[in-house]
Amino acid sequence: MKSFFSNQFINKTSLILLSLFSFSLTSCLDKEGEAPEPTPVAYVTLYHGAPDAPEFDILVDNQRLNSQPFKYNNYSDYLRFSTGSRKFKFTPVNAANSYVDTTLTFKENKLYSVFAVNRLQDMEVLVVSDTVMTPAAGKAGMRIIHLSPDAPAVDVATTGTTGTSITTNLNFKEHTLFKDVATGNQTIQIKRTGTNEVLLTLSDVALTAGKSYSLLLRGFQTPPTGNTNILSGQVVTNY
Structure with a gap:
């Protein structure tokens, strides 16, 4: 999939989204050298499918995800998100007001496609759970x-x-x-x-x-x- 998130940016984003979990896990350790438990993550791809909406920014828990304006038909690779409830905003580029302001919930090790859909005046989020399947042989x-x-x-x-x-x-x-x-x-x-x-x-x-x-x-x-x-x-x- 096309990427609008540099490796450096993805790593930074993952660190931001997972920092709360990492802090709580490491703060609970009571033995020196004991490794923290793996942080639960989900995998999320994003798509701009609102045909009369302008380019926008994507904010998750008030952290900007995209490294450049997200345009109609742009889509991302699967990104790692911490599980649980995440606050999503689609905003005009470098602006505070929102086209969409909602909360989405992700489960551990699940894959999701998140689409911005509908006309601009009614723009909303469509979330699709992505089920991994293996096609039949030769298909x-x-x-x-x-x-x-x-x-x-x-x-x-x-x-x-x-x-x-x-x-x-x-x-x-x-x-x-x-x-x-x-x-x-x-x-x-x-x-x-x-x-x-x-x-x-x-x-x-x-x-x-x-x-x-x-x-x-x-x-x-x-x-x-x-x-x-x-x-x-x-x-x-x-x-």
């Missing part, structure tokens, strides 16, 4: 996440002789589990649910055996005046 795994605020419910399938239905009747802010699909260069069609109306066709989507992918349906079916973020699909590799 890839794929899930669909519907992030378009004005697109209808959709049916999604690969085409051709190895065509597979991945999902039907998927609405905004809904997502599927991973499903086995054929590998190689695939064509994926996204249709209005229950019809033959093709909303979007993705050609030559390269899928590798043993890999798992997320297909993100994003943008506006009917963009507001001046907005160029049209309905599109983005395929990202999960693992």
Whole structure:
């Protein structure tokens, strides 16, 4: 995944987020040389999927995470977060007011995808628990996440002789589990649910055996005046 967090910054962020836990653990030691217990962590990736929202900063427990403005379609690698309740803010760049101000809870050794979604005036956070799966031999795994605020419910399938239905009747802010699909260069069609109306066709989507992918349906079916973020699909590799 694309990284907007330098190694130095990730290490600094991890230290900030884990410092409270580290302090409490080391302060409880009663024998010299005794190693502290491992600090519980979760793994979180972040994605900007709000198609009319400007670039923003991401603050966790009032510490800025991003090393540069986080733009539409930007996403991060999985970052280590201390478990429990974390206070999240999406704010204008270098500003104090918030587009989103919420609290998210993470569990030990779990993986999460956190999406900024919806129109700017209604921007919110969508949290998806990422289930690690191993595709069947010779297959890839794929899930669909519907992030378009004005697109209808959709049916999604690969085409051709190895065509597979991945999902039907998927609405905004809904997502599927991973499903086995054929590998190689695939064509994926996204249709209005229950019809033959093709909303979007993705050609030559390269899928590798043993890999798992997320297909993100994003943008506006009917963009507001001046907005160029049209309905599109983005395929990202999960693992």
